Amino acid sequence: MESQIREIKVDILGTELLFNTDNGVFSKGKLDFGTRLLLESLPLEEMTGQVLDMGCGYGPIGLFLKKVTSCSIDMCDVNRRALHLAKMNAKMNHLDVHIFESDTYEKVEGTYQYIVTNPPIRAGKKILYSILMNAKKHLVVGGSLFLVIHKDQGAKSTISDLKKIYNVSIVNKNKGFFVIRCDFR
Secondary structure, eight states, X not given: XXXXXXXXXXXXXXXXXXXXXXXXXXXXXXXOHHHHHHHHHSOGGGOOSEEEEETOTTSHHHHHHHHHSOOXXXXXXXXXXXXXXXXXXXXXXXXXXXXXXXXXXXXXOSOEEEEEEOOOGGGOHHHHHHHHHGGGGGEEEEEEEEEEEEGGGTHHHHHHHHTTTXXXXXXXXXXXXXXEEEEOO
C-alpha cells in the first residue's frame, strides 16, 4: 500500500499531541474510540516505573503516557511503517521513548510495572492470546496489564480466560468497549 502520510492533532484529557499517520496502520484518520477510552481510564496518578506499549502503532498510547507521567516508556510493534511513524511522532512531540521492532514479546527484555495495549484483534486469537497471556512473563509481581477490547470481539470469553492468570477488574465500559486491568499476582 502506497504511503500517504498525514498529520492529525489529538487532545486526550487536555493534553495535545501531534501524530503522523499513514496507510497501512491502525486508525490512521483519528484516534480510535477504544484507545481514547483506554487512555482516559488509566490510573495516571499511580503510574511510575517502566511501561511497555505493546503493539504501539504510530504511538498514541506510549507517547501520551510519556507526556503525562514520569514513566520510562518502551514501545514495540511488528509493523515497520508503524514503527517509523512512532519514531517520527516521538521526535515531533519532543518525547524520549525507546521504540523497537518485536513480534509480540520476541525482542522484549526486562520487566515492567505496566503493559498497556489496544491489542491487534484482527491478527487473530493466537496473537491476541500470546500478547495477553504472556504479559505475565514481562510484568513485575504486582504489575498490571491494561487493555481495551470490544464486546463483539470476544471481550467476555477473553476476560474469563484472563481470570485464570490474573486478578481481573473492569475499569471502564463504554459503547461496547471494555477497559480491563489484569494485576499479576
